[in-house]
Amino acid sequence: MWPISSPQKLGEDAEAAAMERFRGLMLGLLEGDPGEKAAMLNLRIRCAATLQSLWFMRSEMMALLAAEHGEAEARHRLDRISAVVRDQLPSGLRSRPSPLARDA
Template structure:
């Protein structure tokens, strides 16, 4: 039954919008890079003032978990620096998720933005 797992996993991954599944080591490396970038955006002030967000980012178990934590990170950055500045900073982190998530989880352009 071991021979069935990779092809089944690859098929499901393909249905979710990916043509090639990233290797486990590439996924882990990317995940750590994203985690460090998110913690870097918080800075010392954010890590000290919002330890619950820091903890959630540090111990997120997968890339999808980090993706969903962008909202918490946005709220913290907006509280510290303003929404416009927070949105600019968060764009760099959002780009790091390219190729790691199903297409249904990617940000879509808003019809409200010109």
């Protein structure tokens, strides 16, 4: 007999999967950065318990990436990985389009 899953459980599984994918993508953006700030952010990303906590770490990620690649490229990289979880976030946490977007 197949286990019965409630709609809420299926939603939780989708959010957890999106969170782990987002975590992996964020860690991928930090690869190769030997700095202390990158190491601290790496640890915080690995220990984050919620999708929202990962989402709020994007500003720190932006600062690190902008210092290395420039602000426009950093925003492009963050926007690309943020698309993975955008639908799982409450509407108040979703980012508005940036004037730095490449297609603007």
